Amino acid sequence: MKLSNIFSRPNRILLRELVITDFKLRYQGSALGYAWSLLKPLFLFAIMYVVFGMLIKIGSVEHYAVYLLFGIVLWTFFAEATNQGLASIVSRGDILRKVSFPKYIIVLSTTISALVNLGLNLIIVFILMLINGVGFHFSAMMLPVYILEIYVLALGLAFFLSALNIKYRDTSHIWEIIMQAAFYATPIIYPLSVVMAKSDLATKLLLMNPVAQAVQGARYSLITNETITVDSLFKNGWYNLIPIGITVLIFIFGTLYFKKHSKHFAENI
Amino acid sequence: MKTKQDEQPAIVVSDITKSFRIPLEASSGIKQKLVNTLKGRKGYRKFTPLDDVSFTVNKGEFFGIVGRNGSGKSTLLKIIAGIYYPNHGDVVVNGKLVPFIELGVGFNPELTGRENIFLNGALLGFSRKEMIAMYEDIVGFAELHDFMEERLKNYSSGMQVRLAFSIAIRAKGDILLLDEVLAVGDEAFQRKCFNYFEQLKRQNKTVILVTHDMGSVERFCDRAVFINDGKIKLIGSPHKVAAAYSRNNDEAYNTEVVVENEKAISKSDIKIKLYDAVGKETNKFTSGETMTVRLKWSKKDVKHVGVAIFRQSGEYIFGPNTYLDGYKLHSGNEADYSVALNLGEGTYFIKAGIFGQNDNIRIDFEENGPEFIVSRDKDDLRWGGFTKLEHDWR
Numbered sequence: 001m002k003l004s005n006i007f008s009r010p011n012r013i014l015l016r017e018l019v020i021t022d023f024k025l026r027y028q029g030s031a032l033g034y035a036w037s038l039l040k041p042l043f044l045f046a047i048m049y050v051v052f053g054m055l056i057k058i059g060s061v062e063h064y065a066v067y068l069l070f071g072i073v074l075w076t077f078f079a080e081a082t083n084q085g086l087a088s089i090v091s092r093g094d095i096l097r098k099v100s101f102p103k104y105i106i107v108l109s110t111t112i113s114a115l116v117n118l119g120l121n122l123i124i125v126f127i128l129m130l131i132n133g134v135g136f137h138f139s140a141m142m143l144p145v146y147i148l149e150i151y152v153l154a155l156g157l158a159f160f161l162s163a164l165n166i167k168y169r170d171t172s173h174i175w176e177i178i179m180q181a182a183f184y185a186t187p188i189i190y191p192l193s194v195v196m197a198k199s200d201l202a203t204k205l206l207l208m209n210p211v212a213q214a215v216q217g218a219r220y221s222l223i224t225n226e227t228i229t230v231d232s233l234f235k236n237g238w239y240n241l242i243p244i245g246i247t248v249l250i251f252i253f254g255t256l257y258f259k260k261h262s263k264h265f266a267e268n269i
Numbered sequence: 270m271k272t273k274q275d276e277q278p279a280i281v282v283s284d285i286t287k288s289f290r291i292p293l294e295a296s297s298g299i300k301q302k303l304v305n306t307l308k309g310r311k312g313y314r315k316f317t318p319l320d321d322v323s324f325t326v327n328k329g330e331f332f333g334i335v336g337r338n339g340s341g342k343s344t345l346l347k348i349i350a351g352i353y354y355p356n357h358g359d360v361v362v363n364g365k366l367v368p369f370i371e372l373g374v375g376f377n378p379e380l381t382g383r384e385n386i387f388l389n390g391a392l393l394g395f396s397r398k399e400m401i402a403m404y405e406d407i408v409g410f411a412e413l414h415d416f417m418e419e420r421l422k423n424y425s426s427g428m429q430v431r432l433a434f435s436i437a438i439r440a441k442g443d444i445l446l447l448d449e450v451l452a453v454g455d456e457a458f459q460r461k462c463f464n465y466f467e468q469l470k471r472q473n474k475t476v477i478l479v480t481h482d483m484g485s486v487e488r489f490c491d492r493a494v495f496i497n498d499g500k501i502k503l504i505g506s507p508h509k510v511a512a513a514y515s516r517n518n519d520e521a522y523n524t525e526v527v528v529e530n531e532k533a534i535s536k537s538d539i540k541i542k543l544y545d546a547v548g549k550e551t552n553k554f555t556s557g558e559t560m561t562v563r564l565k566w567s568k569k570d571v572k573h574v575g576v577a578i579f580r581q582s583g584e585y586i587f588g589p590n591t592y593l594d595g596y597k598l599h600s601g602n603e604a605d606y607s608v609a610l611n612l613g614e615g616t617y618f619i620k621a622g623i624f625g626q627n628d629n630i631r632i633d634f635e636e637n638g639p640e641f642i643v644s645r646d647k648d649d650l651r652w653g654g655f656t657k658l659e660h661d662w663r
Contacts, residue, residue: 024380098352099392267353
């Protein structure tokens with residue numbers, strides 16, 4: 001995996017073709033087609049909003065509906081990129097056994113299609129923002145940075161998990177459980193202020209999770225400055241380097257692990 | 270004019286060794302790993318399908334790889350194609366390589382034929398624009414015009430293989446890797462493939478052909494290699510390699526299966542021997558040479574005999590008999606038949622029968638007579654097909 005080769009012409013062509021294929025196949029045979037990529041997070045949002053916004057009121061935060069939807073959209077992106085990345089190599093085993101091409105393109109393509117989905121979902125977030133009367137701040141410029149952080153983390157995990165999944169098919173089940181736990185460990189449905197009321201330390205620890213740090217940062221920049229972020233909690237922006245550092249480390253580890261094992265994918269699938 | 274690049278070999282395989290770990294129990298779980306570690310078991314056995322294999326394929330060469338099932342030839346092909354990595358040694362490929370392995374190029378059943386062509390093109394490294402240029406050619410060769418908008422899962426398996434094969438051979442690569450292509454398609458399509466092979470040969474394209482059909486090895490290949498138990502047994506002219514392979518198969522056949530049943534297989538008591546023009550017993554002939562077939566039998570009341578020549582692949586070439594020719598036998602238990610072998614190169618075999626008063630009264634018949642190989646002189650390469658017919662241009 002020479003760096004100069006990653007985006008060589010044939011690799012770019014293949015990447016593009018795989019992303020297109022991914023989209024063609026995703027909702028093939030369903031009547032609503034691509035609309036599902038918008039409907040699924042919307043329904044999740046509706047359920048969560050009814051349960052946590054209306055029935056059991058947990059904490060309160062300005063523009064809770066948009067705040068919640070945005071969190072769900074970002075989480076969905078992270079979950080989709082890692083879950084589909086994890087399964088990507090095994091599910092393309094057929095091709096791997098017949099043609100030789102750089103394997104990382106498979107993982108890259110699945111995570112990129114998750115990224116495209118995120119783009120579509122963000123449109124809904126923006127619409128809801130307009131309806132809710134959420135003002136636009138210049139801090140929104142930071143949004144791509146947070147998305148990039150989540151993407152790099154998800155890509156690193158997808159590299160690691162997809163390679164591990166070839167060795168141990170248990171990986172997908174284990175990851176499913178981890179993601180369930182992580183969903184509640186990340187402040188998606190509840191505002192972080194709920195945790196803060198109980199324990200300051202727990203809040204700080206939760207924010208060291210890169211997804212939590214990025215989601216909170218993104219919410220702060222786009223929706224409300226009531227959002228508790230690393231900056232507001234630690235009163236020191238340098239603490240952001242811990243979750244960012246974790247992200248970078250996971251990415252490097254995942255990439256190296258993948259590179260080491262990718263030579264033997266074809267014979268081990 | 271030859272450029273420097275032409276002189277570079279297309280493929281150099283040096284000292285390749287490949288071994289696999291075959292898990293002893295069919296499980297790829299953490300639990301099994303744990304159990305094995307605790308019990309101090311390795312949990313796998315080592316299997317070495319290729320052991321120190323080296324050879325070179327030159328540019329423009331039609332190169333055959335033959336070997337029995339499990340001899341390591343598919344592993345070798347996958348290593349050349351870059352799908353497997355060898356444990357030791359390396360492969361240098363000069364030029365764009367297009368593989369056709371395990372009867373396919375990796376289709377997605379949910380995509381249409383058209384979409385699969387473009388996806389496959391991308392996997393082989395061709396851009397959409399390049400693929401658009403080749404598209405008509407591929408579809409035309411596969412004869413699947415009417416099916417391109419249908420999903421691949423609605424194709425018959427033969428159609429899928431045909432499409433895959435057409436992509437592989439019509440893609441503008443420099444080196445073609447073809448594995449067991451003779452299993453592709455029906456007879457008409459096979460014939461088309463053979464014609465195309467001739468074309469490739471004329472165009473001096475580099476082709477690696479893996480097959481069990483010695484007829485096509487001898488017909489197309491410039492050189493061939495015979496692999497057995499992961500080692501190179503013989504590398505050289507296709508005739509020698511084909512003969513070695515057939516011999517090896519015969520040995521295996523005789524030792525493994527039928528020693529005591531040999532009599533039962535050869536049901537007839539017609540003895541058939543082949544001689545060349547100077548009366549030497551042989552089974553190797555040059556095209557145009559005269560072959561004499563000597564029949565001997567012990568059955569009584571034989572008035573007529575017939576000798577037929579078949580291609581190894583089953584085509585009936587020619588078969589006269591003495592009744593139809595109006596010839597009266599001199600001897601009651603022996604006859605000679607001489608024929609000019611105006612045949613294309615390949616492996617052929619004899620069938621022979623002995624008859625009573627006419628050719629409807631069959632006394633005995635040999636279905637599996639001796640095989641013989643026809644090769645061509647270098648200066649007799651100016652025609653194609655099974656047989657050289659008397660002809661004339663005006």
